[in-house]
Amino acid sequence: MADSAEPTGTPTQERVPFMQRLLDNPFLLLFIGVTIPTVLYLVWGIMELVQIPVAPR
């Protein structure tokens, strides 16, 4: 972990909370931020469009 090497020796040696580590990781955020709309908006939407039935004659 990046936060383990704290040379100053101050009393703030605690673990960085999970949420702060998430927010400090732009590439993890990038992955989440691209995956969510891809799945919920694009993939779900495309699935619905390809399932539209042909009109009865």
Added chain:
Amino acid sequence: MATAAETFRICPTTGLKIHLSAQTLIKANAVAAVVFLLFGGLLGLSVALTRWPAVHILPANWFYLALTAHGFNVLLCWIIFFEVAILYFASAVLLNSRLAAPRAAWVAFALMVIGAVMTNVVVLQGDSSVMFTSYPPLRAQPGFYLGLILFAVGALTAVGCFFGTLVIAKEEKTYEGSVPLVTFGAITAAIIAVFTLASGAIILIPTFLWSVGLVSNIDPLMYKLVWWAMGHSSQQINVSAHVAVWYAIAAMTLGAKPISEKVSRTAFLLYILFLQLASAHHLLVEPGLSSEWKVFNTSYAMYLAVLGSMIHGMTVPGAVETAQRERGYTKGLFEWLRKAPWGNPAFAGFFLSLVLFGFLGGISGVVMGTEQINLLMHNTLYAPGHFHATVVAGTTLAFMAITYLVVPLIFQKEIMFPRMAQWQPYIFAIGIAGISVFMMGAGTLGVPRRHWDITFSDALLHYDYPPAAYLMLALNGLSAIAAALGGAMYIINVVASVSFGKSVKGAVRQAQPATPLPAAVVGQYGSVAHVRIPGTVVLVTVFLVSFVLYYFVNWKYLSEVWPMR
């Protein structure tokens, strides 16, 4: 390092270490942005004057051409070039770092310029007036799509340089702890940009192949679904970027600090997670998509991204109020606001942007994005009314505001006409607020967007719009003149200052807080004990009440139309 002195300079105002390559790239992108704003803005004025039935200056084919070019130049070119400048600023400058791969950043810039020019040239040739959205089967010349693709690839490369700079800054330990909040806002914008530009490439490449005859058919519904993942998300880049700019201006003009890093960053996280789903706003009255898909996506997963915006809506003015109260403006509810630096165009532009974006753009956007209510508004002038409040009153005004800080700090030039700069945000804001309100008003009366002649003088069958609609369009035209005046004041001042302005020596007076905060206070405020923001509480309460009332009024309107299922 021996070369450090040559490749960096120390900003005398902020003490930041500025990478000279980054500085040149910021300048280049900002200048390009302003050039496209000038061109796109003039086109916008011609469009508004044509829609004013008594003036009606352009013939039909020129009107549709101008509208296509207007959308492309301001919505894409001006905004994205400026955002690239912001990304470089928020990474290299704010993190005291060198910019990753300046050469790639120049390639990105070149691709964007070539793409933008190509699409413009093709549009001006006259047979690609397909609107910015270019819905198939309406077909433009291949160069129209190719230009867009080049532009998107360039912008994606620039976003890559931004992420690269984050990595370098972390490895070279140019900052301690977490990145600044403004940089985090820029990260949010960059993440949304990746989804946006990737979606654009996914849909524009087959459309380009279709335009040259290599693909036989583009499904119009599929195109629209994927295109809006670009078209709408690109506006979400704007929202993230201009919220970051709000925080930056509040910090640079008043020394304001976010009340809570945790809350502000969580609000940005909500943007990263959910904001892009709102691309569904454009597909609410489309056939073939289920109501489940529409309701879930249009509401950004139960309005969680709106929650993010409402949080910023409190934390941004709250940061201003806290800073002002620390400065001693503690009388009553609003002394902090009355005694704010309204004569500083950066502050004035920022605060007007905040208010107009929230009240006009935010509320109208959520109302129009309600699945059923969209029936009353889709493709009427209400839609451009809404997005002129977000993209112009919100984003453009915020970008203009920060320019007044960027010119002295990055270009190292004094603003040439300070009086003109003082008035500019107000004139532009009045104009753009008028444009938004009157277009929304016309849209409520059923006036269509992208329409040359609502008198239907050449049509076989006729419809008479109520006189109020004509009044709205006239007022919209007048407002557009005011906005164009405000835009001209901005462009003239910026171009004159950058080209002929006096060079800045030493620290910049304007960018410093009027009264510096005592150092002891800076260390403390922001902690829980010091938060006292009664004025902001009143502001957000007024906002919420307006929101609730307007929301339910529109449900009332909906209940009066024909029953349908």
Added chain:
Amino acid sequence: MAISPPRERLWWKQPIHRVELIWILVAFLWGIVMFGMMVYWHAFGKHNLSNETYKVAPNEYYAKTEAMVSKYTVREEKGIPVVHPPPGSDVYLMARVWAWYPSLEFEQGQTYRLHLSSIDLQHGFSLQPMNINIQVHPGYEHVLTVTADQAREYSIICNEFCGFGHHTMVGKLYVVAK
């Protein structure tokens, strides 16, 4: 400041002020109310856009429209047939550059299955002065069930750009009292 790194290393552990917490809670609840309104309206509201959609070839849609026109035309206006279909029946409205075909006549208070499609470009069905707006796509047939509740003359404007004659595209829908 917002342009420099947070002062506290572990800023996530800073407590949130009560004012902020209350606002977050209020804003969250308001979001739930707005989400709930859309769901509620699907269950109890009378104005929901139908999702009934079919893929259709433009020439087939054209044929269906022509079949209806030849059966139920009651008069002509400026060369455009006005069709008076029986209540409850399937009514085909066809969009093309730059006309809505045919003109329709409905009976007040009656319900119709209104089909919308285009045979060329995308168009925008905009019923005025009621201001109902629905996108019309070529290749897709969208079926709405509508009840015409006021007797008067309505106009159908096109509000999706469809080429240089877009602004001349106006159709008519009459609702007549029984």
